[in-house]
Amino acid sequence: MDRSPNGVVEPVVALRDVSKSFGAVRALRGARLELFTGEAHALVGENGAGKSTLIKVLAGVHRPDGGTVELDGQAVEFGGPGDARDAGIAVIYQEPTLFPDLSVAENIFVGRQPRGRFGRIDRAAMRAAAEALFARLGVRVDPDRPARGMSIADQQLVEIAKAISTDARVLVMDEPTAALSGVEVERLFAVARSLRDGGAAILFISHRFNEVEALCQRVTVMRDGAHISTDPLSDVTVDQIVRRMVGRDLGALFPERTAEPGEVVLEVDGLSNEGVYKDVSFDVRAGEIVALAGLVGAGRSEVARAIFGVDARTSGAVRVAGRSLPAGRPRAAMAAGIALVPEDRREQGLLLDLSITRNATLPRTRSLATLGFLTGASERRSAREWTGRLQTKYGSLGDPAGTLSGGNQQKVVLAKWLSTQPKVLIVDEPTRGIDIGTKAEVHRLMAQLAAEGVAVLMISSELPEVLGMADRVLVMREGELVADLPRAEATEEAVMFAATGQQEAA
Amino acid sequence: MSAEPARTRLSLGRLATWDVGVVIVTVLTIVVAAGAVEHFGTTRNFGFLVLDLAPILLLALPMTLIIVTGEIDLSVASMVGLTSSLMGVLWNNGVPLETIMPVCVLVGAVLGAVNGFLVTGLGLPSLAVTIGTLALYRGLSFVLLGNTAVADFPRDHTAWAIGSIGESWLPNVVIPIVALVAVFVVVLHATPIGRSVYAAGANPTAAAFSGIAVGRLKFWLYVTSGTVAGLVGVFWTLRFSSARADNADGLELTVVAAVLLGGVSIFGGRGTLPGVVAGVVLLASLQNALRLADVSTEALTVVTGSLLIVSVLAPNLTSAIRSAAHRRRRPRPPDEPMHLLSPKRERTAS
């Protein structure tokens, strides 16, 4: 850990006093960052701290309003992402951005395809190069298959192959592990370490501190678009970092709670969907928080969607308070008292262009109508009340939901569903991509709802959240329910063992 | 940065601005034309104006709802043509008009249901589907009537279609128009169905996750569109006292132009019916005035086309200029072009 450079060594890339505004929002104000060759550098901060904007400046997507980007000590200006790439900066974005219609090989080399005579693309060379990259990553992907239909984890692999194909001097990874788990993360890190040891500078962004510790030598904390601190990782504790990120002391992330489960409210019986999951059975009692754990792709969200009726199911039954629900009818599920806060807030949860009011009242426009008509007043009243209960921060109820921060967007989604006063609340990754402060609020809210007798089914990929919140942990692996662990038996090891089917994978 | 509260008011106002702008331009056009163009300001001409805009306005009502859900129906004019041809064939075969008219409207509904099934049942892109049925339905009307025309409809019916209410200059057709406009306005702007229409257009996935049966909603909108097209087919035939296979040929473009001119976003999720009504009136009175001023009908298309482009270009330009001046926060980066009717962008390679 003594890689930290002395003042003489020149950084490969440096951002100096970079500022960037979007309208009235100042995303970056005087942000700083120095990356050195052969070093992995962690960038941490709450959501909305400006990390993604910083990366996009580095990647040439955004042009900074002020400050400079320096490459080997020379100020540079990137006209677009292509310029940054040509300068040796490769970025793996949080969400894979592939071309579904193009082959994997072309996805990797788009705009840089190897060329033969007359400038024609040399397809054989391109395929060979792609195969070489995957060999280097130690994985097997068919370079000829289209990207359409690939799992998120596989897509992320293609992104990684794309990034290392440029022989980047700087590799930026923006939460690349969000969709990966266990073995996959370890594999990615092995590649990152070998790149680092080969002299590349790595910038790693993650919310998971154990990953930061596993890979990085130094850590930079950002808050409100500004640089807060940069230290060797060995010099700071996680608590210190978190406090700097939040800028204040933090209450316990998980509320104390004592569960007194009541009657069974939600029964899932032999739920199957061919090729996705099979024979999933469990029940959730009133006042109980049940976590559904497992790796990404184990079929958890699919089960949740089938219970709610957005997705079809091939067989099985769902009962609420003893009454069977028809398959594929969200309306019926809602009428029976089920609410689903979906995994993907921006795509599934919100109408980003429409107002907060419209979003917060969408599931219950019928009950808000008088004689079938809506004048807007009842909707505004409902939206104000429920966003208020969740302490949502917004300028005006008429603002588009897309203008809110991630945490407040999630609160609008929660408000939207809590306003239906559900008996069963299904939350899928309820705290993904929201800041620590809001995270704690969401956890408190779930505890409070359980205390009020709501049956809560929580899908989460964050083990601390699963262990900290759940009365019972269900674990899915490859489409099957493989474990039902009461709180006392739910340890990190037990859940991981069930989820991966092997002892301590990483 | 001090303009934070103003910004929200501005953005709220901005939505209304286009509609209001169209209304103002429409009124100005009518006033100027009344002064400058001989015969334009006469009640007799206003009567004709209403008769001319009736088909466009009626078709624009369901078209607005369909475009707000993010789809399109380019087959409306062909459905008008097909119901009109059917009317001619049935009349030639001695079927009484009292039977023919409901049958035509019903057939319109069936034609719309075919569109709706192809779009929602099979999940095909509506642009391609309705380009297909545009050709198919028009082709079928030629199969029915060929190049012949049926013109011997009973005088009392055709007289009603062009007649006026009592002694006034207001054509009879104003009554059904006002009724239908009122129904559509209320449904779109003040009922749960209307809210669903906007939601389905703004984000169909999120709408489905909110319990809205997006497919079923769109299906019924297409049925509605076909039904209205059937009505227009009957009206068109009676008004011109002529059933022909090429009736209303090309009218779909005018209808789409009017809807977009009225401020409806081709991407769905945005637009109002009052704006659309103003758009239709503007388009129709411009055409009417220019025709009275002896400008050739074909040259009029330059005006229609330019208005269509400007209606989308102008807000883009003003917002670009505004953002250059004040770098407003916007949903998409400034260098991003928009595209045809694309569904919400795919985020994963699904």
Next chain:
Amino acid sequence: MSLLSPPAEEQSQTRTGSSRLDAVLRFRELGLVLALVALVAVTTSANSRFLSQQSIRDVLLATAITLLLACGMTMVVLTKGIDLSVGSVLGLSAFGTATLLSEYPSLPWPVAGLVGVALGAACGAVNGVVIAYGRVPALVATLGTLYVFRGIVYFWAGGSRVNAGDLPRDFLDFGTGRLLGVPYLFLIGVLVVLVVGQYLGRYRGGRDLYAIGSSEDAARLAGVAINRRLLQVYVASGALAGLGGVLHAARYGTVDASAGSGLELNVVAAVVVGGVAIFGGSGTVYGAALGALLLTVINNALPVLGIDQFWQRAIVGALIIAAIALDRLVAVRVGRSLRRKDSHVG
């Protein structure tokens, strides 16, 4: 998740064999060829003269201009756009070229032809600027210019027309001339198809169009110059429509302001029937060319088969719908098989 499992020994297995993507596309082209063969066979058995030289030449001549426009349309549709103005651009160029030649008969006709192409390119540039830089959806922009360009021709013509007698002989000869029995116009069309096909399949610029249509976000992040590419595509589409106008004038000799009206529908139909996905990112110009050919053959086969000419439009419509429905079916199948490969769940 399979792909992240430890590298297996099969690692060394190299995958030869053809790309699955290509296989799907070829499937479509093969299907079109089969449909063509079947149609020709049926028609010929009804009337053997359908395969006479004259009849074949008629088909090729009638296809030639659609081929050009289909090439431009393919490029545009690949980027998720559409160009509805091609018919009007063709009309403008045809009338412009014909007028130029009739007023300056001494002008070599290829020069006038170039003017016609340039006129088309200029129209395309208007589309491109409005779409790429004005951020107006392609459907709206080209629907608007469909009206505008057509209106301009009407203004210009003012009811007049150019007759074959006003045009230079050599220009008209070119329009009906043949090389080894094949009309020049068709050869030009085929040449353009081959060039555009190579560009789209084997050149970075062409692949960029697929990338843009497949995912614009990803294209931006990959450093694709989206605006410039879009502008180029609409200019190309306009230029090809302009060339189509020149050929139209040469072939028919008589040009009035309505030349090419409604042609956009046929071109879109050819492209869609040819398997180019209306929402971008997939399809080939060869498919589009076969689509154009199929539509023309149908058109010419109807009278031979004794089917009322009035059915033609209805058949085109039904074909469009059948084509996209088939695409959908294939996409679902392929998607399912791709997913199954990844899935461990039985």
